[in-house]
Amino acid sequence: MKYRCLIVDDEPIARQILEKYIAQVEALHLAGQCGNAFEALNVLHKEVIDILFLDIKMPTLSGLDLLKTLQNPPKVILTTAFSEFGVESYEYGITDYLLKPIAFERFLKAVNKVLLPGQKEADTEKTGEKSSEQEFIFFKADKKIHKLYFKEILFFEGCGNYVKVYTEQAQPLMVLEKFGDLEEKLPAKQFLRVHKSFIVNVAHIQQIEGNTLKIKDKSVSVSATYKQNLESLFNRNQ
Numbered sequence: 001m002k003y004r005c006l007i008v009d010d011e012p013i014a015r016q017i018l019e020k021y022i023a024q025v026e027a028l029h030l031a032g033q034c035g036n037a038f039e040a041l042n043v044l045h046k047e048v049i050d051i052l053f054l055d056i057k058m059p060t061l062s063g064l065d066l067l068k069t070l071q072n073p074p075k076v077i078l079t080t081a082f083s084e085f086g087v088e089s090y091e092y093g094i095t096d097y098l099l100k101p102i103a104f105e106r107f108l109k110a111v112n113k114v115l116l117p118g119q120k121e122a123d124t125e126k127t128g129e130k131s132s133e134q135e136f137i138f139f140k141a142d143k144k145i146h147k148l149y150f151k152e153i154l155f156f157e158g159c160g161n162y163v164k165v166y167t168e169q170a171q172p173l174m175v176l177e178k179f180g181d182l183e184e185k186l187p188a189k190q191f192l193r194v195h196k197s198f199i200v201n202v203a204h205i206q207q208i209e210g211n212t213l214k215i216k217d218k219s220v221s222v223s224a225t226y227k228q229n230l231e232s233l234f235n236r237n238q
Contacts, residue, residue, distance in 0.1 A: 003114065004048060007033035008040040008063065009055035009079065013145055014100065017138075018053050018079070021107045027115055037061035041069070049074045051095075051114055056080040067094075075114045081140070081176075099181075101138030101145055137185060139165060141173045148173075150190055154215050155200040156182060168216065194230055195223045 005028050007018045015033050022028045031049060034040040036058055043049070052074045056063040063080075067073060076093075081100040096110035136149045148167065157164040157172075158179035165173040183191075183199060193199050198220050200213060207214035208230070211222045222230055 001027070002029040003027055003050040004029050004031040005051045005053060006031055006040065006043055006047075006049045006074075007053045008037060008058075008066070009033075009053070010035050010058045011055070014055065014079065017102065017145065018107075021102075021104055024104070025108070025111060028111065037063065037066040040066060044070065044074075051111070052076045054078055057082060077110045077114075101140055103136070103138060139173055139175045139177070141165075141175050146173060150187065150201070151203065153201050154204050154218070155198060155220055156191075158197040166215075166218065192229055194226045195221050196225070198222075 005022050007015050007022075007030070009015050009018070012035075015035075019030055019033065022030045028051070031047060032043050034043060038061060040052075040054075044052075054063040054066065054076055056078055057080060063078060067076065073093075075095045077095050078097045079100060079102060080097075095113050098106060098110055135151075136147055139146045139148060148165065152167050154166040154168065156179070157166065159174075161176060161178065163175045163177045163179055163182055165175055167173075179197070179199075183193060186199065190201060190203065191199050192202050194213065200215060200220055204215045205213055206216070208222075211224075211227070213220040213222060213230075
């Protein structure tokens with residue numbers, strides 16, 4: 001059985017990413033994609049849709065407003081860049097809630113809630129797939145979505161509502177992201193908070209001197225609040 005999917009998102013790049021993800025799952029079939037909720041209503045009235053990938057923030061009619069108009073909606077996986085809608089969205093009986101940028105493994109976890117109802121989340125090791133959750137992350141910057149492997153990230157610097165992502169490239173990426181939200185997405189074994197404004201990749205720490213870390217040709221401050229994190233790391237590796 002093929003599950004017919006409909007993507008509804010006003011951002012072309014977001015639609016392209018979901019289209020690519022859907023194509024990688026044999027049980028899924030992309031029945032269509034829409035740039036706004038009104039187009040989606042027309043499709044839903046004419047066709048059978050099993051899974052609806054629905055953006056929340058869209059002009060004129062939001063994704064949640066669209067859901068209010070549907071008496072018998074398909075399985076709904078919400079996609080959004082705004083975490084504050086999470087609690088409200090589950091009042092509509094959605095299957096899952098995905099925060100952009102969406103990693104493939106997180107997408108697959110949401111889809112498996114439809115494909116494998118009543119079962120535990122898919123164990124990627126049993127299916128022979130290597131977990132990608134610890135390997136890369138997507139960031140939206142410069143009107144593009146950038147895929148960065150964790151191993152190539154040197155450190156993050158919080159700048160208000162933005163985060164600078166430093167790699168070995170000359171210029172850091174400036175990403176619209178709350179620092180606390182970012183920290184939750186990072187694998188704890190690879191990244192360490194050393195300051196209210198800095199999270200570092202421990203693999204790239206070259207030198208520790210006082211309250212300063214040396215990473216490549218850059219210096220990163222360590223605050224007294226987070227110095228214990230660094231000491232714990234040092235003690236574990238002695």
